[in-house]
Amino acid sequence: DPCSQREGHEAQDAVRFLVRGCGLTVVEMPDRRGRTLCCGEGGMVKFVRPGLADRWTSVRVGQAKGRTIVTSCAGCAGFLGGAATVEHVLDGLFDSRPKGLLRPPFTYAARLLLKAWFSRVAR
Numbered sequence: 001d002p003c004s005q006r007e008g009h010e011a012q013d014a015v016r017f018l019v020r021g022c023g024l025t026v027v028e029m030p031d032r033r034g035r036t037l038c039c040g041e042g043g044m045v046k047f048v049r050p051g052l053a054d055r056w057t058s059v060r061v062g063q064a065k066g067r068t069i070v071t072s073c074a075g076c077a078g079f080l081g082g083a084a085t086v087e088h089v090l091d092g093l094f095d096s097r098p099k100g101l102l103r104p105p106f107t108y109a110a111r112l113l114l115k116a117w118f119s120r121v122a123r
Contacts (some may be wrong), residue, residue, distance in 0.1 A: 001032050001033055001036040002072060002075070002102065003037065003038040004043065004048050005043050005073070006034055006035075006036050006071065009033065015072045015089055018092075018093055019092065021093075022093060026106065027067060029063040030063055031059075031063065037056060037059060038058050038061060039056060039075070039076045039079050040053035040054065040056040040057040040060075041075045041076065046079075057083055059123060060080060060084075061080065061084045065086055066089055067085075068085045068086065069085065069086045070088070070089055070092065071085050071086065071087075071088060071089065072086060073088075073111065074108055074110050077107065080081060082085045088107075
């Protein structure tokens, strides 16, 4: 769960539904949903307090225990992707796994597509 969706319970449930629909097993991290931690990218922490951002990243990667991290946040996918195997939920949904991680502004386009899809489904 990205920190920007900490209280977005419907979106969190929808992402889990999509991940399971792709044939994957959801293994919850200890800090999830309302207690989710920032990956280190949020709020530009990496630029202001790089050591703190690196610690947050290490915690999230450690919680994954070597498993692939699946996220609905383009920022998390890009940021954690330097330290772990990460997939954006849209990559699995549309079987669009890139050879290399997408970089801005393309990561943000994926986020907008996901939000638009959730908006249509939630109606």
